[in-house]
Amino acid sequence: MKSYGQFCPVAKAAEVFCERWTxxxxxxxxxxxxRFAELQRGIPxxxxxxxxxxxxxxxxxxxxxxxxxxxxxxWTYHLTRAGEEFAPIVxxxxxWGQRWTRRRLTEQEMDLGLxxxxxxxxxxxxxxxxxxxxxxxxxxxxxxxxxxFWFRNIDGHCxxxxxxxxxxxxxxxxxxxxxxxxxxxxxxxxVKAIDTGRLRVxxxxxPSRAVxxxxxxxxxxxxxxxxxxMV
Numbered sequence: 001m002k003s004y005g006q007f008c009p010v011a012k013a014a015e016v017f018c019e020r021w022t023x024x025x026x027x028x029x030x031x032x033x034x035r036f037a038e039l040q041r042g043i044p045x046x047x048x049x050x051x052x053x054x055x056x057x058x059x060x061x062x063x064x065x066x067x068x069x070x071x072x073x074x075w076t077y078h079l080t081r082a083g084e085e086f087a088p089i090v091x092x093x094x095x096w097g098q099r100w101t102r103r104r105l106t107e108q109e110m111d112l113g114l115x116x117x118x119x120x121x122x123x124x125x126x127x128x129x130x131x132x133x134x135x136x137x138x139x140x141x142x143x144x145x146x147x148x149f150w151f152r153n154i155d156g157h158c159x160x161x162x163x164x165x166x167x168x169x170x171x172x173x174x175x176x177x178x179x180x181x182x183x184x185x186x187x188x189x190x191v192k193a194i195d196t197g198r199l200r201v202x203x204x205x206x207p208s209r210a211v212x213x214x215x216x217x218x219x220x221x222x223x224x225x226x227x228x229x230m231v
Contacts, residue, residue: 016061021046021054023090026079029064030087031121034076041117058083091220098223102187110177112139116149118184120160122216125153134167135214138174153214171203173211186221 004011017023021043028042039051046054055077058064063083066075079087125133135151150161150169175183179198182188190212193199201211 016058016063017086017089019054019057021050022058023093025051025054025058026063026083026086027090027094029077029079029083030090034078035069035074036077039077042114044111044113094220095223098185098218098220099226102185102225105178105181110181112142112146112177115177115181115184116160118218119216120151120158122184122218123151123153123158124214124216125158126156127210127213128153128170130155132167133170134165135171135173136164136169138172139177139180140174141176141178169203171201171210171214173199173201175199183215183217184221185218186223190215 003015006012017026024043024046025039028039031042033039033042036048036051036055039055040046040048043051055064055066059066061082062080063086064077065080066077068074069076119137132152132154135153137149137151139147139149148164150163150165152159152161152165152167175193175198179188179193183190183193183199188198190199194201194211199211203210
């Protein structure tokens with residue numbers, strides 16, 4: 001970590017917090033990720049080498065701690081008391097970003113892997129009631145090999161599937177990657193997206209109502225932007 005060369009506590013805290021990828025690591029840990037693979041899913045552009053280095057730095061600073069997994073073959077990562085005090089700072093950054101930086105997405109910001117991870121984490125499988133409900137997602141502007149995904153909802157849990165399951169599909173929905181991100185971010189209302197054709201839905205259950213109840217939004221979607229969303 002590079003030093004600011006100051007004894008000021010803001011400078012000292014920034015030396016720990018402001019390293020690239022560190023705020024995102026803290027975000028993922030605060031949201032419940034514990035395994036290295038889970039951190040990679042939430043921060044796909046950070047190489048394994050960089051991610052491992054940042055985790056070691058945070059452990060050395062007393063921000064996180066490692067525990068042996070139950071299998072004994074890997075590690076899990078957890079915030080310490082010092083790390084937990086960063087959680088409201090991370091949330092405040094998110095609130096500021098949601099309020100002041102919402103704009104039309106650039107190509108490099110449209111991360112399909114991150115969106116799928118966020119959807120799996122935020123959807124509400126209990127919206128379908130008891131039993132198994134399978135939702136098929138078509139990201140219609142993507143190439144064939146990363147165009148179709150499935151979500152198995154059962155007993156209050158949701159599992160993202162990269163291969164089509166053998167189960168019957170109950171609900172189909174299709175949209176572009178950018179519009180799916182805008183929906184998750186709260187820039188477009190689901191009912192409006194369906195009415196305008198930006199989200200196409202059909203299936204065995206009441207489509208628009210089911211998707212509106214099931215589709216998870218960003219936890220900060222309620223924060224209103226101060227600038228035009230341009231979407």
